[in-house]
Amino acid sequence: MTDENTIRVGINGYGVIGKRVADAVRLQPDMELVGVSDVVTDYRIEMAVQKGMKVFASAPEKREPMEQSGISVKGTLEDLLGEIDAVVDCTPKGIGAKNLETYRDHGVKALLQGGEKHEATGHSFVAQANYPSALERDVTRVVSCNTTSTVRTLVALDNAGLLERGRGVLVRRATDPWESDHSGIMNTVVPEKHIPSHQGPDAQTVVPDLDVVTIAAKASHTQSHQHFWIVDLAGAATREEVVKAFREAPRIATVRADEGIVALNSTLELMKDLGRPRGDMWEVAVWEDILTVQEDQAYYTYQVDNQAIVIPENIDAIRALTGAERDADTSIDKTNEALGIRRSFTGE
Amino acid sequence: MTDENTIRVGINGYGVIGKRVADAVRLQPDMELVGVSDVVTDYRIEMAVQKGMKVFASAPEKREPMEQSGISVKGTLEDLLGEIDAVVDCTPKGIGAKNLETYRDHGVKALLQGGEKHEATGHSFVAQANYPSALERDVTRVVSCNTTSTVRTLVALDNAGLLERGRGVLVRRATDPWESDHSGIMNTVVPEKHIPSHQGPDAQTVVPDLDVVTIAAKASHTQSHQHFWIVDLAGAATREEVVKAFREAPRIATVRADEGIVALNSTLELMKDLGRPRGDMWEVAVWEDILTVQEDQAYYTYQVDNQAIVIPENIDAIRALTGAERDADTSIDKTNEALGIRRSFTGE
Structure with a gap:
């Protein structure tokens, strides 16, 4: 049934x-989702079963409790690894690095997420920045949401010859919307204790010569991050040139306050109205009508859907590691088309 | 009873x-609070009565409803104006400018607040920046909380010969802690629709040649503002020089995350522990251990107690307009001592 190139x-x-x-993965014409593996026994993994996914136990001793909870378990992680070309490790921070040896033993290409250290894989990935260097590697790491957005936007400016250096203030969400364990509603702002915050150096694991400094803080909302950037331009430029650089880059969409998109929650409402799965926004949403250029500096703000932005990067990283597609733009276009990624959400 | 110089x-x-x-005002040795004037009839003005303040009606027609609510009203605003040298107008935005003519008719020096436009008074005030230019003027305007903090910190750097230009991201509170009318708990971040936000140009009404751009947003908390700054230094400088510049400037206090002051709410708790009236923080609180200098740039974050920071400026502006004290530093020291303003909250 499955094409041998799948x-x-x-x-x-x-x-x-x-x-x-x-x-x-299920939406990609050149991929097959063989199964998903986890250790939980509750509604979260039950949803995978309801969607017709094959479920595996990430640890042998978890198989029995999962089955006792009524989950149909097809085998253990080791069984799953025997049937696949690539594994996307989305386990909690710190576990992914420990899993690498198992993946290697099974000869399976492995992607870790941004919670792991760059050193764990020796390669960090953002499709538009360094797809070719990931080709046929055994492992890579898809960087975090904040770092992904930083790289996408600064590389967009750099590719247009506009970037000298970027300085960003990252106002992060307090916790994810679905969480209640780790942190509740706060009524404060918590600055990160170190400047630069880790996202700047992390972006340099993808693009080593990027001149970037980030300052981060946690605010009291739960829905996505907002970044504010002060960018020194490489010489005089117009506002139109900066907007054009963003418009031409993949996975950046422009939004406008004068069209009613005035805050993080308006964009997320728009995603639901567009019928996006889970209301996800895979694009970096740059406010076009707030973006300002004065002399040698550009000032702009954008939104990062922390739950969704790295998803297309994961898809591209699968193609890069397996060597199934050698051209970055072709992979990016394929992913974008399958997901329905856009350059703007209104108009057209 | 009252000294003629009072x-x-x-x-x-x-x-x-x-x-x-x-x-x-009541804490200043050289001032007498003759009375306060308002139009409300509820607990807010009742508190003034309980504190033994004389209460006046800001509009003649409000006198009766105020008295019917049990407030002892000593007269109207006009009566109050007949007994005073200076009036501090703290009415809602837009009303202050309309009151100026009345103040002028009574030959009373007048201070407006930052909600009014610079053009209403032709002079905007931050004590450490431009006290001398306010001497014996009829009117001035004490700039808003965000602008006051911006001027205090950038002028501190400038006076130390360190400032080339400052770029700030201002993360504002959603609403004041006591409010429930205008805006409730939000779960979002709302970027201001224009860059620069008004605070940058407003700082230039105090210090015209200040090279400053501000980007602002409203976050979901209710307690004070947090600013994040990226400052181009006037040549190479050390971290110690920048910290020293802040330490030597008035009304800037340093705080440290490694002493448990990790967020806006920790500082405000500290103010309560210090026995501050209403838990107020009149100082700009700069995080000393987060402040970073790299090459030609300084990065730092500080907190602005939006309800309290302009209070010492109002006191100094009274002395400047009345000419009661011609020296800025003497007035600043007098105000600071009377209020108990500090350079750090722990140690010493």
């Missing part, structure tokens, strides 16, 4: 990122 | 700012 993919860790990557 | 002060508008200025 990439067989497994997901280890069916959480915030894993469940989204699973859905995205 | 400055007789009245407050018109006993709200967030007015009630704090009233308390501060």
Whole structure:
């Protein structure tokens, strides 16, 4: 049934990122989702069963409790690894690095997420920035949501010859919308204790010569991040040139306050109205009518859907590691078309 | 009883700012609070009565409803104006400018607040920046909380010869803690629709040649503002020089995350522990251990207690307009001592 060129993919860790990557893999014409693996026994993995996904136990001793909860378990992670070309590790921070040896033993290409250290894989990935260097590697790491957005936007400016250096203030969400364990509603702002915050150096794991400094803080909302950037331009430029650079880059969409998109929650409402799965926004949403250029500097703000933005990068990284597609733009276009990624959400 | 050199002060508008200025005036050895004037009939003005302040009606027709609510009203605003040297107008935005003619008719020096336009008074005030230019003027405008903090910190760097230009991201509170009318708990971030936001140009009404751009947003908390700054330094400087510049400037206090001051709410808790009236923080609180200098740039974050920071400026502006004290530093020191303003909150 399966074409021999189809990439067989497994997901280890069916959480915030894993469940989204699973859905995205299923939408790709050149991929097959063989199964997902986890250790939980509750509604989260039950949803995978309801969607017709094959479920595996990430640890042998978890198989029995999962089955006792009524989950139909097809085998263990090791069984899943025997049937796939690539595994997307979406396990909690710190576990992915420990899983690498198992993946290697099974000769399976492996993607870790941004919670792991760059050193764990020796390669960090953002499709538009460094797809070719990931080709046929055994492992890579798809960087975090904040880093992904930083790289997408600064590389967009750099590719247009506009970037000298970028300085960003990242106002992060307090916790994810679905969470209640780790942190509740806050009524404060918590600055990160170190400047630069880790996202700047992390972006340099993807693009080593990027001149970038980030300052981060956690605010009291739960829905996505907002970044504010002060960018020194490489010489005089117009506002139109900066907007054009963003418009021409993949996975950046422009939004406008004067069209009613005035805050993080308006964009997310728009995603629901567009029928996006889970209301996800895979694009970096740059406010076009707030973006300002004065002399040698550009000032702009954009939104990062922290649960969704790395999903297309994971898909591209699968193609790069397996060597199934050698051209970055072709992979990016294929992913974008399958997911329905846009350059603007209104108009056209 | 009153010394003839005592400055007789009245407050018109006993709200967030007015009630704090009233308390501060009472603490000054060279000032007398003659009375406060308002139009409300509820607990807010009742508190002034309980504190033994004379209450006046800001509009003649409000006198009767106020008296019917059990408030002992001593007269109208016009009566108050007949007994004072200076009036601090703390009425809602837009009303202050309309009151100026009345103040002028009574030959009373007048201070407006930052909600009014610079053009209304032709002079905007931050004590450490431009006290001398306010001397014996009829009117001035004490700039808003965000602008006050911007001027205090950038002028501190400039006076130390360190400033080339400052770029700030201002993360504002959603609403004041006591409010429930205008805006409730939000779960979002709302970027301001224009860059630069008004605070940058507003700082230039105080210091015209300040090279400053601000980007602002409203976040979901209710307690004070957090600013994040990226400052181009006037040549190479060390971290210690920048910290020293802040330490030597008035009304800037340093705080440290490694001493448990990790967020806006920790600082405000500290103010309560210090026994500050209403838990107010008059100082700009700069995180000393987060402040970073890299090559030609300084990065730092500080907190602005939006309800309290302008109070000492109002006191100094009273002395400047009345000419009671011609030296800025003497007035600043006097105000600071009376209020108990500090350079750090722990240690010493």
